[in-house]
Amino acid sequence: PKYVVSTTLDSADWNGTTLLRGDAVEEVTALKERLDGEIQMHGSxxxxxxxxxxxxxxxxxxxxxxxxxxxxxxxxxxxxxxxxxxxxxxxxxxxxxxxxxxxxxxxxxxxxxx
Structure with a gap:
């Protein structure tokens, strides 16, 4: 799965992508709590x-x-x-x-x- 943190996108149409539009800290904290394994962040x-x-x-x-x-x-x-x-x-x-x-x-x- 791919998660995109954005304040400008309205949608993420890429296959297997979830758009995270809220507060980045809250969104990533929640993501770390519910997912097992490694989460990678690239390019920002x-x-x-x-x-x-x-x-x-x-x-x-x-x-x-x-x-x-x-x-x-x-x-x-x-x-x-x-x-x-x-x-x-x-x-x-x-x-x-x-x-x-x-x-x-x-x-x-x-x-x-x-």
Whole structure:
């Protein structure tokens, strides 16, 4: 199944798709409570920031590309609540893209990242 969080769509006509139009935090919280297994989110930095701020993301899969663009949006918003993640997997592709997987590790303790 596919769930689309949107404030602009009126319908989602894709096969197997459910449109989530309410408050994203409430909708995703309810989805996590009623579904077993993994829920993935792709392609929305704004939604990721919202879900991170409400402790609704357990694992981050970050792809770090070897380019500097100079502009763009931050994944971790200014003033974001400190949250610790633990690196669980890391690899580099032949093109130099670093693929990192981090899992939630609770609240950070200062000085614990050396």
């Amino acid at each position: 930095g704004g939604l990721a920031r919202t879900l991170l701020a409400h402790d609704l993301i357990d694992t981050l899969h970050l792809h770090v590309f070897p380019v500097v663009l100079g502009t763009g949006f931050r994944l971790f918003a200014e003033g974001a609540r400190p949250t610790a993640f633990r690196l669980t997997e890391s690899t580099v592709t032949g093109k130099g893209v670093a693929l990192h997987t981090y899992e939630r590790a609770g609240r950070p303790t200062y000085g614990s990242y050396a």
